[in-house]
Amino acid sequence: MKENKQKENQEYFVRLNLFQRIQHWMLLGSFILLAVTGLPMRFPDVRWLGFVYRLVGGLEVARTIHRIAAVIMIVGGLIHLGYILYLLKKNNFKILKAWPMIPTWKDAVDWWKTSLYYFGLRDSLPQYDRFNFREKFDYFAVFWGLPVMMLSGLVLWFPVFFGNHLPNLAIDIAYIAHSDEAILAISAIVLWHFYNVHYDPDKFPMSWIWWHGKISKEEIKKEHPLEYQRLILSDIADNSISNKQSLEINPKQNKR
Amino acid sequence: MQKVITLIFFFLTLLVSASAGIYQAQKFPLGVDNTQRCLRCHGMHNFTYVDSSKTLVNLTVDSTIFFSSVHGKLQCQSCHPGITEYPHNLLAAGKTTCASECHATKEGKPYDHKTVYETFLHSVHGKSLTGKDPDAPTCLTCHGGSAHVVQPVKKVMKVDEKMALCVSCHSNREMMVKHKVDPNAVSSYERSFHWKAIHYGYDKTAVCENCHTSHSVLPPENPYSTVNTANLEKTCGQTNCHPGAKMNFAMSNANHLEFMVEKKPVLRYEEKFFYVLTDGTLMMLAVGIVLDVQRKFGWIFLIKRLFVWLDRKTDQLGNMIVKVLKFIKKVLVD
Known part of the structure; x- marks a missing residue:
């Protein structure tokens, strides 16, 4: 693993600061708990899933865990929305500059060029910025999926309240949405996100950026070259908070 | 002298045989508190006979089970008033039904099953009582098969056992189709949270009888049915269930979602949307x-x-x- 290498000239950049990592940890923890306590409900015929309920001490306990994790996820989501607003304000609402995750025309072009590269029709990958089109896709899959889950989940949590005030079919719609979107979200995470950070032969067994937030110089040069160029060439007076904090370069030291 | 002795012997013989005859023709009244006397014969194992239609009729009453049943405190004559003396007429016991006057008391007041019987008679299952439909359930179908073993359903039966009573017929597709009952009722219930709770061992949930009642099951079109649109609010809002439920909540069909999906295009499109998206x-x-x-x-x-x-x-x-x-x-x- 990269952070264990004690190379002398290994430089590290901060890719995710502590606040960003905390948001991800909240999401990670709550997602796993929600998935584990929710899946047996979705697949009652699969016997080994029921083991989860027996493990925690019954359906009631699992239900409570699911709801606590849901609250954590909702709070995390709200924190993130607040964070985006903060970034926007910091950058005078220039959204392209403030929100690195915003999809741009470049991402569509990158997708095309990357596909050509995969088929052998281009020699090299296009140059990616801080977040490549795959990561942005991941982000927006969550940006769509989680509000769906949260809203439908709240309806199912308080069926009498929401049932009374919303149209007839609200509960049925929520039931279908919550079950089906859960499957999509879990599959997408286990398949796509896990590929990008675990199964990918370049990253296997795990990319540790989510833990310590640092990306090595090699990696950023190879995978996010435009971001690297920007960091090297920009001034410290650059307003963007994300870039400013990413400017810490630690020669020699690999300590976290 | 010999004539007198013969005459005396003759009259003695007459007297003895007459009294023997009188002894045989005499029946003994059973009196009150006679359960033990009845059980002397009826408590025997395999106490059976073959009746005129060549069926084997079992008259055994297991006394342990009987005394622990709800009827255990009653006298045999409460429900079998035709049996007043021993030996008794074989057929005098036969005309007892659950609606019979049984002179039972509950908490000091007279009690009978007449009201429930009437309700049941007017429900969709009541056709059994009129003898027209061999498939339909009778009182004994759900209440233990024999009046001598009846246990109180609410206290003794667990939720999944209660459900099993209804499911035993309602999951039989041919029977349901024959009687024009939707064969998917049970399978659609098995997709609901109420069923999933039972499946995972949590019994504070609704089974068939909580919404459809046990004795007055009526089709939703009937205005007296608990699952009629107008009455759903009350049914869902029962005390231990979803108090405060109003019409909109009650109109969700989360209990039998399949039926709603079939009826409402928005749900069908929603399902399709998620399939495609996923x-x-x-x-x-x-x-x-x-x-x-x-x-x-x-x-x-x-x-x-x-x-x-x-x-x-x-x-x-x-x-x-x-x-x-x-x-x-x-x-x-x-």
Whole structure:
């Protein structure tokens, strides 16, 4: 693993600061708990899933865990929305500059060029910025999926309240949405996100950026070259908070 | 002198045989508190006889079970008033039904099943009582099969056992179709949270009888039915269930979602939307992963592995064929 290498000239950049990592940890923890306590409900015929309920001490306990994790996820989501607003304000609402995750025309072009590269029709990958089109896709899959889950989940949590005030079919719609979107979200995470950070032969067994937030110089040069160029060439007076904090370069030291 | 002795003997014989005859013709009244006396014969195992229609009728009453049943405190004559003396007329016991006057008391007041019987008679299952439908359930179908073993349902039966009573007929598709009952009722219930709770061992949930009642099951079109639109609010809002439920909540069909999905296009489209979204997205992502892997290792890598695998499989197949042929040869030649 990269952070264990004690190379002398290994430089590290901060890719995710502590606040960003905390948001991800909240999401990670709550997602796993929600998935584990929710899946047996979705697949009652699969016997080994029921083991989860027996493990925690019954359906009631699992239900409570699911709801606590849901609250954590909702709070995390709200924190993130607040964070985006903060970034926007910091950058005078220039959204392209403030929100690195915003999809741009470049991402569509990158997708095309990357596909050509995969088929052998281009020699090299296009140059990616801080977040490549795959990561942005991941982000927006969550940006769509989680509000769906949260809203439908709240309806199912308080069926009498929401049932009374919303149209007839609200509960049925929520039931279908919550079950089906859960499957999509879990599959997408286990398949796509896990590929990008675990199964990918370049990253296997795990990319540790989510833990310590640092990306090595090699990696950023190879995978996010435009971001690297920007960091090297920009001034410290650059307003963007994300870039400013990413400017810490630690020669020699690999300590976290 | 001899004439007198013969006459005396004659009258003595008459007296003895007459009294013997009188003794035989006399019946003994059973009186009150006679359960033990009845059980003297009826408590025997395999106390049976064959009736006129050649059926074997079992008259055994297991006393342990009887005394622990709800009727255990009653006298036999409460429900079998026709039996007043011993020996008794074989058929006098037969005309008891659950609606019979049974002179029972509960908490000091007279009690009978007449009200429930009437309600049941007017429900969809009541056809059994009129004798017109052999499939329909009678009182005894759910209440233990015999009046001598009846246990109180609410206190003794667990939720999944209660459900099993209804499911035993309602999951029989042919019977349901024959009686024009929706055969998917049970399977659609098995997709509801109420069922899933039972499945995972949590019994504070609704089974069939909580919404449909046990004795007055009526089709939803009937204005007295608990699952009629106008009454749903009260049914869902029962005390231990969803108090405060109003019409909109009650109109959700989360208990039998399949039926609602069939009826409402918005739900059908929603389901289709999610199928397309899920499958489309995952296919796209899977293709992306495969492309990524193959570029890192080259198509050649994947194809080579495929060929190596195929090669091995054909080898195995070849070996198997050879073995089989050898075996056949051995059997035929030897």
